[in-house]
Amino acid sequence: MPAVESRNLIATASTTGKSMSTVPLVLLSIGNPGPLTRHSVGHYILKLLMEKYQAKQPQLRPSYAISTNHDSSLVFIKSNSYMNESSKAWTKSRDRESIRPGSIIVVLYDDFEANVPKVKLSRFGKKNESHNGIRDLTSVMQADDERFKVFKLGVGIGPKPRDASRDAMSHWVLSPFKPVEKQMIAEKSFQLCCLYLQNIAECDGEIGDVGKFDARIKKIWRKQNE
Numbered sequence: 001m002p003a004v005e006s007r008n009l010i011a012t013a014s015t016t017g018k019s020m021s022t023v024p025l026v027l028l029s030i031g032n033p034g035p036l037t038r039h040s041v042g043h044y045i046l047k048l049l050m051e052k053y054q055a056k057q058p059q060l061r062p063s064y065a066i067s068t069n070h071d072s073s074l075v076f077i078k079s080n081s082y083m084n085e086s087s088k089a090w091t092k093s094r095d096r097e098s099i100r101p102g103s104i105i106v107v108l109y110d111d112f113e114a115n116v117p118k119v120k121l122s123r124f125g126k127k128n129e130s131h132n133g134i135r136d137l138t139s140v141m142q143a144d145d146e147r148f149k150v151f152k153l154g155v156g157i158g159p160k161p162r163d164a165s166r167d168a169m170s171h172w173v174l175s176p177f178k179p180v181e182k183q184m185i186a187e188k189s190f191q192l193c194c195l196y197l198q199n200i201a202e203c204d205g206e207i208g209d210v211g212k213f214d215a216r217i218k219k220i221w222r223k224q225n226e
Contacts (some may be wrong), residue, residue, distance in 0.1 A: 024100050025074055028107045029108040031043045031083060033082070036182075037173065037175060041109075042109045045108050048190050049190075060080075066093060091140060097226070099148070105151065106151050107151070109134060110155060110157060111156050111158075119188075124142050127150075129148065129165065157173070192221055195217055199217060
């Protein structure tokens with residue numbers, strides 16, 4: 001990818017015509033180590049982004065792996081901790097790698113309340129969060145919101161099973177995707193994630209009302225796919 005395009009997160013998704021931000025965009029994926037399951041779809045999206053933007057060889061740390069594009073405007077962090085210890089990967093990478101204040105932090109995770117290929121942007125805030133990884137990250141990210149611009153980008157992995165018991169849900173989130181689901185994620189979910197990231201970058205993470213921003217991106221996506 002030419003150097004002048006390194007910050008242009010999907011040029012075709014640009015809607016404002018504004019130049020790209022110089023604020024670093026840090027993408028943190030959370031999920032369990034090991035093979036791809038529904039619970040680790042964030043890692044899969046991060047992998048696709050690293051391939052698209054020609055990330056450097058990742059540097060392995062005890063609880064995470066980190067890479068950048070050629071000019072470090074994009075930072076890719078993959079948690080190697082288990083989902084319920086996601087904050088460990090973030091705090092260690094934040095401190096060891098000296099993440100620049102003002103950076104835009106986007107956490108990629110599996111949203112089991114949304115169906116494939118839906119994607120949703122939101123902020124941290126719920127105290128009774130049902131997602132183990134997001135719950136573990138919430139208090140840390142809320143505190144870090146004073147230093148960074150923090151968001152979470154949920155990638156739909158549903159529909160979830162009708163039996164929503166704890167055991168059934170645990171088995172389901174740790175199950176692999178069906179081939180058709182994986183294809184939809186690699187195509188539609190991934191491109192939608194890129195559309196979100198493009199627009200976040202264009203405004204330096206100053207998106208205003210996150211609900212309105214999310215609705216606007218979905219509207220753009222629908223028009224592009226009519």
